[in-house]
Amino acid sequence: MRERPLRIAVFASGSGSNFEAIAEAVKAERLDASIELLVCDRPEAKVVERVREAGVPVHLFRPKDYPDREAYEREILEQLRAKGVELVVLAGYMRILTNVLVDAFWGRMINIHPSLLPSFPGLHAVRQALEHGVKVTGITVHLVDGGLDSGPILAQRALDIRPKDTEETLGERIHPLEHELYPQVIQDIAAGRIDLERYTNTKPKDGIHS
Template sequence: MTGLAPVNLAVFASGTGSNLQRLLDLSRLDELGGGKVVLVVSDKPGCRALERAEAAGVATFAFYPKAYPDKPAYEREILDRLREHRIDWIVLAGYMRLVGEVLLQAYGGRIINLHPSLLPNFPGKDAIGQALAAGVSRTGVTVHFVDEGMDTGPAIAQEAVPVDPGDDADSLAVKIHAVEHRLLPEVVRALCRGEVWLENGLVHWRPQASGGRGICGAGVLGRQDQERSRGECAGH
C-alpha cells in the first residue's frame, strides 16, 4: 500500500476480543488491504479486549454507559474520539450494545458487525444457544452493515457452520470462532480496498471481488444472492 494513506479502523468490543486480536495481528502485518486498527472502544472497562489493544500499542477508549444520562451523550464522546483518530470504518466485534443515532448519522454505511449466526436467523444475544435450542443442522457467521435495528442491516458475507450431533455451546462456539477469525478479516480487507460498499440499502461487490463463492461454502456474497440462498442454508 506504498504511497496510499492507511484506512483507519476502530474496533468496538465488550468481551475477550479474540476477533479483535485477529485484526490486530493482521493490521501489524499490513494484511488488511491497507487497513490499520488505530482505536479500540469498549463499554466494559477492564475487559480482555482492552488489554489486547494496549499490548498492541493501540489507543483505547473505555466508558461506563451508566455514567452518562443517555446513549446520545456517550456516543457523542465516542464520536469525538473517532474524529480525533480520523476513523474511516467502525468494526463491531463482540460489542454488546446497539449503535444509536449519533454514530449512525456520522458513520452510516461505514459500520459493520460480526454475528454468530446466518442472519436473519437467531439475531440478538446467545445466537449459539438459540441455534442449539432450535435443533438446526447448521448455523453460521454473518458480517453485515449496521442500521438502527438489532442485527437487521444488509449482509455482506455469510458462511455456514454445521451443527453436529453431540455439539454443545462450547464445541459449536469453537467452530464458529474459527470461521469468524477468517471471514471478518476477509470483509474488512475488501472494504479497505473498496471492493464492497453499501448503496441505496444494497450491498455491491466489485466484479470478481467475491470470487463467486456462495453462502453454503466459504462464502462471500451480496444481499441479492443471499435472498436466493437463504432457504438452502438456514437449516430450518
Template sequence: MKKIAVFASGNGSNFQSLVDAEKAGRLVGHIQVLISDKPDAYVNVRAKKENVPVFSFEPKQYTSKADYETVIVEILKEMEIELIVLAGYMRLIGPTLLKSFPYKIINLHPSLLPAFPGLNAIGQAIEYGVKFTGVTVHFVDEGMDTGPIITQRTVAVTGDDDVDTLSEKIHQVEHQLLPETVNLILANKISINKRRVLINEN
C-alpha cells in the same frame, strides 16, 4: 492506510484476529483505536499489549446514549476513522453514531442472519437443532442485527456439538471472515443498491 476503530465488550478474540491480520500484512487498514464499554474487559488488556489506544467508558456515567456517543464521535472524527468494526460489542448503536458514520459501521454476528438475531445466537442454534449455522458480517442500522448483509459463511452443526464446541468452530470462521470483509470494504469493493450489498471481487 485507512483507519479502523474496533468496538468490543468482552474477551476480544476477534479484535485480536484483526490485529494479527494487520501485523501479518493481511489487512488493508490500520487499527487506530479500541472503544470499550467495559473497563475491566480482557479486550482492553489485549489492546494495551498491542499498543492500540483504548477509550473505555461506563455508560452509566452519562445521562443518555446520545451523550456518550457524542463523545465517541468526537474521538473518531479527530482520529479520522473511516470504518467502525463491532466485534463483540454488546450495545445497540444509536442515532448519534449512525448519522455520523452512515454505512461505515459493520457488525459480526455468530449466525446466518436473519436466523437467530440478538443474544445467545449459538445457544439458539443448538436448541433448534439446525444442521448448519454460521457467521454474518453486516452493516449496522437502527435495528438489532437487521442491517444489510455483506458476507456470510456456514458452519456445520453435528449431533455431538454443544454451545462450547460450536462456539469454537464459529470463532475459527469469524477470525477468517472478519478481516476478509474489512478488506473488501476498505478496498472499495462493496456497493449497496436498495439495501442489497453487491461485492466486486475484481
C-alpha cells in the same frame, strides 16, 4: 488502490479475540488498515490488555457515568472524528447503539454475528440455533442499520452442526470462522471489492441496534 491504509475503530466489550485477529492481520500486512482506536465500555475487559499490547489508543468509559446513551455516544463520536476514522468495526460490543452513532456512520459501520442472518438475530444466537434443531449455522458480517442485526449482509460462512454439539463446543468452532472472515471483509472494503456506497441509498432505521 488505496493511497493509505483504511482508518478503522474497533468496538469491543469482552475478550477481544476478533480484535486480536484484526490486529494480527494488519501486522502481517494481510489487511491494508490502521486501527486508530479501541472503544470499550468495560475497563476490566480482557480486550483492554490485548489492545495495550498492540499499542492501539483506547477510549474506556462506564455507561453509568453518563445520563444516557446519547451522551457517551456523542463523546465517542468526537474521538472517531478527531482520529479520522473511516470504518467502525463492532467486535463483541455489547452496548445498544443509538442513532447518534448509527446515523453518523451509516454505511461505514459493520458487525459480525454468530448465525446465518436473518436467522437467529440478537443475543444467544448459538443457543437459538441448537434449540431450533437446525443442521447448519454460521456467521454473518453485515452493515449496522439501527435494527436488530438487520442491516444489509456483506458476507457469510456456513458451519455444519454436529449431533453432539453443545453451545460451548459450537461456539468454539464458530470463533475461528469469525477470525478468518472478519479481517477478510475489512480488507475487501479497503480494496474496494465491497463497495459500501451501494448500500447507502436508503436511510438507516430509526431505533437501536444491540
